[in-house]
Amino acid sequence: MHFKHLALTAAIAATVCVSAQAQTEIQWWHSMTAVNGEWVNDLARQFNESQKDYKIVPTYKGTYDESMTASIAAFRAGNAPHILQVFEVGTATMMASKGAVVPVGKVMQDAGVPFDPKVYIPAVAGYYTAPNGQMLSFPFNSSTTIFYFNKDAFKAAGLPTDKAPSTWPEVVNAAAKLKASGHKCPFTTAWQNWTQVESFSAWHNVEFASKSNGLQGLDARLKVDSPLHVRHIENLANMAKQGLFIYKGRGNVPEASFVSGECAMINTSSGFYGNVAKNAKFAYGLAPLPYYPDVPGAPQNTVIGGASLWVMAGKKPAEYKGVASFFKFISTPEVQSASHKRTGYLPVTTAAYELTEKSGFYKENPGTDVAVTQMVRKVTDKSRGIRLGNYVQIRAIEDEELEQVWSGKKTAKEALDSIVKRGNEQLERFQKANKG
Numbered sequence: 001m002h003f004k005h006l007a008l009t010a011a012i013a014a015t016v017c018v019s020a021q022a023q024t025e026i027q028w029w030h031s032m033t034a035v036n037g038e039w040v041n042d043l044a045r046q047f048n049e050s051q052k053d054y055k056i057v058p059t060y061k062g063t064y065d066e067s068m069t070a071s072i073a074a075f076r077a078g079n080a081p082h083i084l085q086v087f088e089v090g091t092a093t094m095m096a097s098k099g100a101v102v103p104v105g106k107v108m109q110d111a112g113v114p115f116d117p118k119v120y121i122p123a124v125a126g127y128y129t130a131p132n133g134q135m136l137s138f139p140f141n142s143s144t145t146i147f148y149f150n151k152d153a154f155k156a157a158g159l160p161t162d163k164a165p166s167t168w169p170e171v172v173n174a175a176a177k178l179k180a181s182g183h184k185c186p187f188t189t190a191w192q193n194w195t196q197v198e199s200f201s202a203w204h205n206v207e208f209a210s211k212s213n214g215l216q217g218l219d220a221r222l223k224v225d226s227p228l229h230v231r232h233i234e235n236l237a238n239m240a241k242q243g244l245f246i247y248k249g250r251g252n253v254p255e256a257s258f259v260s261g262e263c264a265m266i267n268t269s270s271g272f273y274g275n276v277a278k279n280a281k282f283a284y285g286l287a288p289l290p291y292y293p294d295v296p297g298a299p300q301n302t303v304i305g306g307a308s309l310w311v312m313a314g315k316k317p318a319e320y321k322g323v324a325s326f327f328k329f330i331s332t333p334e335v336q337s338a339s340h341k342r343t344g345y346l347p348v349t350t351a352a353y354e355l356t357e358k359s360g361f362y363k364e365n366p367g368t369d370v371a372v373t374q375m376v377r378k379v380t381d382k383s384r385g386i387r388l389g390n391y392v393q394i395r396a397i398e399d400e401e402l403e404q405v406w407s408g409k410k411t412a413k414e415a416l417d418s419i420v421k422r423g424n425e426q427l428e429r430f431q432k433a434n435k436g
Helices: 002-018 034-050 062-076 088-096 104-110 122-129 153-155 168-180 192-202 227-241 255-261 270-279 316-329 333-343 350-358 371-373 390-406 411-433
Strands: 024-030 055-058 081-089 138-143 143-149 185-189 263-269 284-287 306-314
Touching: 002 371, 024 034, 024 062, 024 316, 034 055, 034 270, 034 316, 034 333, 055 088, 055 316, 062 081, 062 088, 062 350, 081 088, 081 263, 088 185, 088 390, 088 411, 104 143, 104 306, 104 316, 122 138, 122 284, 138 270, 143 192, 143 270, 143 371, 153 168, 153 263, 168 185, 168 227, 185 192, 185 255, 192 227, 192 263, 192 390, 227 411, 255 263, 263 270, 270 284, 270 333, 306 316, 316 333
Parallel strands: 024 055, 024 081, 185 263
Antiparallel strands: 081 306, 138 306, 143 263, 143 284
């Protein structure tokens, strides 16, 4: 609704000042599929219709891992895109890629576009800001981990539908009731490393890695072998043994099993909301992540996920002007708020959050503000975010080791010890390669 209206008024305004120049093309590589892919294409189209100087060309370049690899190869070959969407896991790697990227703060400043990092939600801005206070990349689709549940399945199992299980013991209890009522997949999780290890740590205010989870230096080391981490993975392993937790694969693969109605509860990204809203054929609820009630300081806050937009080096000043103009467009409260409502990604500015609240959206769609409230609780040094080198490889290690636990081949302790040992080797390698 608002989208078409916005694009139209902008298009009318643009036709008034048509310039004779040819359009400058801006290449944007991304990793968004399905409903989120449609959203990215719509944003580009709306921007292109709003003015006549620049044309944003969005291109899907595979998964987050694949597009990052492709862009580094393209940069070396001299044909990198102008804008690259990089998931939060790649932040440290991008920060260390000296000469490959231009800090977004500089791009905006050089183009003469007003840019104030203070308008962004602090948890979001802080994550993408360098120690010297310069914003490095542009917050785009920021998400966090939340809990989704199938209200129809809950009803059939005799569980309350107005309130989700808020603690892990309650999740186990709900899963047992769902199983007893004939449900084949009571609980599953997508992004198991992000939800069950990384977010789990911040939510319980325990360190995932030393040095404030890597934000304070390259000599950070993993700390996921703590008694609390062992207890949680053991708990999930027991649920897996009893058929209460069904492992459905890596990344966002398990999300399909929730949308289809097969699995009744899932921990995954707030950015999954657009898919659920469009495709789920049942009543569903959104809720905060479960926690262990006996852990002091829990629940704390969850950490950022999703991705940001990095600007690649070696382009012409006119092209950077186009990039800055596009970033300004997608930052406006109207565009931000519409994107947040459509996708479940966080509104990255305070103004967009306030606009959404004013519109009555959260009242009409209960739970859609969970991601925001989880992220804006007071942040501690243990919960500011995770920024580690070779993090893509560490995620793969977490996946491999956790799969050994779910299949009964390793104990929780063995797997977590192995994650720490293998992960620290990656961190040492990154530290050596990026000294100074």
